[in-house]
Amino acid sequence: MERLEIKQIDHLIEDIQRLKETRKAIILAHNYQLGEIQDIADFTGDSLKLSQKAAETEAETIVFCGVNFMAETAAILSPEKTVLVPDPAAGCSLADTINIDQLKTWKMKHPNAIVVSYINTTAEIKAESDYCCTSTNALKVINAIPSNKEILFLPDIFLGTYLQTITGRKLQLWPGECHVHASIRPNVVNNLRGQHPEAEFLIHPECGCLTPSMYYLANGDISSKDTHILSTEGMIRRAKESSASRFIIATEVGILYKMKRDNPRKTFLPVNPDAVCEYMKQTTLDTVYKSLKEMIYQVKVPKNIAVKARRSIDKMLELT
Numbered sequence: 570m571e572r573l574e575i576k577q578i579d580h581l582i583e584d585i586q587r588l589k590e591t592r593k594a595i596i597l598a599h600n601y602q603l604g605e606i607q608d609i610a611d612f613t614g615d616s617l618k619l620s621q622k623a624a625e626t627e628a629e630t631i632v633f634c635g636v637n638f639m640a641e642t643a644a645i646l647s648p649e650k651t652v653l654v655p656d657p658a659a660g661c662s663l664a665d666t667i668n669i670d671q672l673k674t675w676k677m678k679h680p681n682a683i684v685v686s687y688i689n690t691t692a693e694i695k696a697e698s699d700y701c702c703t704s705t706n707a708l709k710v711i712n713a714i715p716s717n718k719e720i721l722f723l724p725d726i727f728l729g730t731y732l733q734t735i736t737g738r739k740l741q742l743w744p745g746e747c748h749v750h751a752s753i754r755p756n757v758v759n760n761l762r763g764q765h766p767e768a769e770f771l772i773h774p775e776c777g778c779l780t781p782s783m784y785y786l787a788n789g790d791i792s793s794k795d796t797h798i799l800s801t802e803g804m805i806r807r808a809k810e811s812s813a814s815r816f817i818i819a820t821e822v823g824i825l826y827k828m829k830r831d832n833p834r835k836t837f838l839p840v841n842p843d844a845v846c847e848y849m850k851q852t853t854l855d856t857v858y859k860s861l862k863e864m865i866y867q868v869k870v871p872k873n874i875a876v877k878a879r880r881s882i883d884k885m886l887e888l889t
């Protein structure tokens with residue numbers, strides 16, 4: 570994008586808007602997308618909410634600016650729509666830690682266990698799971714499972730360990746983690762908070778990069794004073810309504826774009842400006858344009874997998 574002149578960018582955006590109408594399309598942008606992608610999106614948010622919103626629209630085409638498993642979730646919830654992902658190489662290091670053969674082998678070793686999968690998983694993994702969950706509702710899902718039942722929790726070991734600490738219940742945990750979390754360690758958080766003691770500390774664990782912060786908090790590695798664990802909407806609301814003028818945000822840097830745009834008089838400091846998910850930055854105006862023009866790359870989830878995956882998502886939604 571750096572090489573494009575402003576005029577070219579304006580033309581590109583006009584072309585995208587024109588193609589959007591022709592294709593009866595909507596554009597969804599995950600919070601971690603580049604600012605220019607968030608600006609052209611019909612909806613921005615976290616992966617599940619985006620897929621739910623898209624399913625409610627009359628659009629025939631969904632352009633999902635995010636990573637692959639998110640576009641799959643959109644395809645599962647909107648089987649009659651065409652779902653495009655502008656860059657098919659946009660993966661997720663957390664979702665990639667477990668494949669379907671590994672899950673089947675794990676299940677064979679624990680034949681009576683209930684499988685709970687974090688939303689950052691492929692459609693195949695969701696289809697082999699009893700429940701899906703997000704970081705916001707994971708506790709509810711675990712508490713809804715009878716205490717005499719063994720639980721396999723995957724793939725996020727930090728979210729799983731957090732749930733173990735909070736519930737006091739032993740879970741079988743898959744050792745998966747997101748590579749971005751390594752830049753958001755307790756010492757980095759505590760140093761920055763020491764420099765800005767008046768700032769509120771907001772944790773946004775809607776992707777695997779931030780679930781470790783929930784674990785650090787539960788363990789006392791991060792102070793709970795003036796600390797809020799918030800969903801995307803909760804975070805945006807808190808930034809607007811709080812009397813604080815300075816916030817330290819534990820998140821991938823993408824969500825700061827919207828917070829700064831909506832609250833120009835307030836200061837938002839990322840815990841670590843290097844906490845960047847490079848997969849999320851692969852989508853550009855160019856790739857969105859090409860995707861809509863050529864109707865590439867379509868995300869197709871086979872019907873038998875989509876139906877089973879939908880069941881695990883619906884079971885989660887029934888509890889929330």
Ligand code: SF4
Pocket residue numbers: 636660661662663664689747748749776777778821846847848849
């Ligand atoms: S931040 Fe981590 S968990 Fe989220 S999409 Fe990127 S790699 Fe996956």
